[in-house]
Amino acid sequence: MSELTRGLYDESDEESFSETHHETHDSSEPIAGEDSLDTASGPDAVQEELAVPVANAQPLAATEPKRRFRRLRRRGSAKAGGAKKKRRLTLAVLPTLLTLGNGVCGLAAIAVAMSVTLDWPLDQKLFVAGILIFAGMVFDALDGSAARMTGQSSQFGAELDSLCDAITFGTAPAVIVWRISDLLPARLTWAIGALFALCVLIRLARFNVETGEDDAHEGFDGLPSPAAAGTLAAFAIAMPDLAAASVEPAYPEMIQSAAAWLLWASHFFIPMLALALAYLMVSRFHYPHIVQQWVRGRRAPHQIGQALFAVFSVFLLHWLALPVAFCYFAFASPIKSWLRPTDDVPPTQPSPSS
Numbered sequence: 001m002s003e004l005t006r007g008l009y010d011e012s013d014e015e016s017f018s019e020t021h022h023e024t025h026d027s028s029e030p031i032a033g034e035d036s037l038d039t040a041s042g043p044d045a046v047q048e049e050l051a052v053p054v055a056n057a058q059p060l061a062a063t064e065p066k067r068r069f070r071r072l073r074r075r076g077s078a079k080a081g082g083a084k085k086k087r088r089l090t091l092a093v094l095p096t097l098l099t100l101g102n103g104v105c106g107l108a109a110i111a112v113a114m115s116v117t118l119d120w121p122l123d124q125k126l127f128v129a130g131i132l133i134f135a136g137m138v139f140d141a142l143d144g145s146a147a148r149m150t151g152q153s154s155q156f157g158a159e160l161d162s163l164c165d166a167i168t169f170g171t172a173p174a175v176i177v178w179r180i181s182d183l184l185p186a187r188l189t190w191a192i193g194a195l196f197a198l199c200v201l202i203r204l205a206r207f208n209v210e211t212g213e214d215d216a217h218e219g220f221d222g223l224p225s226p227a228a229a230g231t232l233a234a235f236a237i238a239m240p241d242l243a244a245a246s247v248e249p250a251y252p253e254m255i256q257s258a259a260a261w262l263l264w265a266s267h268f269f270i271p272m273l274a275l276a277l278a279y280l281m282v283s284r285f286h287y288p289h290i291v292q293q294w295v296r297g298r299r300a301p302h303q304i305g306q307a308l309f310a311v312f313s314v315f316l317l318h319w320l321a322l323p324v325a326f327c328y329f330a331f332a333s334p335i336k337s338w339l340r341p342t343d344d345v346p347p348t349q350p351s352p353s354s
């Protein structure tokens with residue numbers, strides 16, 4: 001160090017500079033050369049002590065406005081995040097209301113089917129219960145689309161949707177099974193309805209565990225619970241038409257006899273159908289997601305033909321076309337898998353000769 005520099009910094013200047021240094025800098029931040037100042041001694045240490053503050057005083061003082069700017073920016077981002085969170089919570093009201101609408105339809109279907117105060121015949125009660133189950137299917141299809149459109153897909157929504165599905169697609173169809181058959185023993189129909197509802201719960205729990213957030217929802221492993229419930233509801237909706245066809249004088253006698261026979265056979269067929277649907281729900285047969293494929297524009301030519309055939313059947317047969325359409329969807333995949341059991345089996349390799 002030159003003599004001029006030594007003359008500028010005497011002992012009093014060093015003390016005043018050290019006080020200024022402690023005031024302008026945070027004690028929690030380490031200072032370059034601090035350890036060497038505590039342990040070193042002698043003229044060389046004094047030279048290093050004087051040189052370090054002179055070199056670093058200006059940059060350390062300049063960092064103070066930067067720290068203030070960072071603090072202000074963090075506060076602003078926190079406020080923006082809070083506003084964004086409030087906005088998301090507001091947008092999540094629509095999917096939640098649609099999901100709850102599904103649950104309300106299921107509860108209303110149960111109340112109508114089990115009501116003793118409504119002065120309606122049994123087939124009319126089951127008809128209204130089936131219509132309410134179909135209304136729940138519409139709400140169930142809309143709540144997922146609304147959640148994806150608003151970016152509100154969450155674990156809360158998935159769990160709430162499963163709870164409402166358990167009511168509309170599990171308990172309400174079981175009540176229809178209990179009420180639709182008077183020819184079978186009550187214990188048997190109760191056991192079949194309870195088994196159907198339990199399989200719906202297993203199906204929903206497995207779907208929640210195995211389906212990730214990035215799943216494309218192109219298909220299902222096992223029959224979806226809305227389709228299983230819709231199959232039973234379709235038969236409940238078709239019962240009044242069958243009863244009317246069995247006594248309508250405008251129809252030929254052969255059609256009247258066939259309608260009367262189908263009406264009698266439904267008391268045995270529908271509980272057995274519920275057993276088959278319960279098995280398909282917990283199976284591993286692959287089913288396509290028709291709604292997603294049509295929404296995304298992925299329509300095969302045979303699917304368009306099937307849709308046109310279904311529309312024509314509805315106009316021709318009215319409600320009687322619904323059981324045929326839902327049974328086709330429920331049993332087409334298992335039948336195709338059973339008819340082609342060797343498609344997914346790799347060919348056997350011949351053993352190498354010794």
